[in-house]
Amino acid sequence: MGSLASERSVVGLAAKDATGVLSPYTYTLRKTGEEDVVVKVLYCGICHTDIHQTKNHLGMSNYPMVPGHEVVGEVIEVGPAVSKFQPGDVVGVGVIVGCCRTCTPCKSDVEQYCNKRIWSYNDVYTDGKPTQGGFASTMIVDQKFAVKIPAGLAPEQAAPLLCAGVTVYSPLKHFGLMAPGLRGAILGLGGVGHMGVKVAKVMGHHVTVISSSDKKKAEAMDHLGADAYLVSSDAAQMAAAADSLDYIIDTVPVFHPLEPYLSLLKLDGKLILLGVINEPLQFVSPMVMLGRKAITGSFIGSMTETQEVLEFCAKKGLTSTIEMVKMDYVNQAIERLERNDVRYRFVVDVAGSKFEP
Secondary structure, X not given: OOOOOOOEEEEEEEEOOOOOOEEEEEEEEOOOOOOEEEEEEEEEEOOHHHHHHHOOOOOOOOOOEOOOOOEEEEEEEEOOOOOOOOOOOEEEEOOEEEOOOOOHHHHOOOHHHOOOOEEOOOOEOOOOOEOOOOOEOEEEEEHHHEEEOOOOOOHHHHHHHHOHHHXXXXXXXXXXXXXXXXXXXXXXXXXXXXXXHHHHHHOOOEEEEEEOOOOOHHHXXXXXXXXXXXXXXXXXXXXXXXXXXXXXXXXXXXXXXXXXXXXXXXXXXXXXXXXXXXXXXXXXXXXXXXXXXXXXXXXXXXXXXXXXXXXXXXXXXXXXOEEEEXXXXXXXXXXXXXXXXXXOEEEEEOOOOOOOO
């Protein structure tokens, strides 16, 4: 298991260049610090952001890169100052693993907006070493950036909640959109979108799924429990739904026009952007002005909100819809994710996989 004073060798799957193809990679983790938790990775979800990062879509990728930021694992070692966890605990690690702790966002318990946040991979930690993600046998993380997986919530089900789940929960909470009876819509029915439907339904909202075609209608309504389905390319349907929604959760991660969706919002309605898009979006200002509507964004959630959403889902019996894969299938899974060929989140069975350096 290694001692607190030693570094440990780890095997992961890393992208070596912008092709994004992952292959075995051996590296070392830092020595276990005073407040560090060493985690044996059990499961890791695959997020669309993993594609952006491994393929350098945002122009900021550094290689070799071990992706994965929806990590669930078992604590196998703790530093002497760790108070939150003990060996044997099942914990989650999400998108960030560090922050400055002194800025306004950090002091306001929204450390995900810290300008000095440290990403769980494709970043540099305070010791100068690259951060590496959850497609690996082991991770090390400061206890602040780990959360406890509640009893009754299967660890593989918890993995997507660490990104997709909290990404939809956080804006609903922040913008005061948790009261029952609201009318909301989810634009895009992928990993984040499907969690949006489930979370909003449990909150008692009337939920519409908006998609460009009707091919996901049965899935949205029969499986996920959406109340309505709106085809954005059908002008008559869109016109009939004008001024009907309190909010839209926009999860689409590619360029798309905003004006058709702004017309669906009521007075003071909110269009909340969650998809990472690397080109400018556009709209004409009267679409916003003539209804006091807001276009806003939200980014994952705080560590407090991450723990909240796990407990919320455990209490409500809410689960993500996943497809489990082994480490040797990760490249194919990423290709399928690019084609939106997954219901609705791949989760990698890391501990149950054999992979050699």
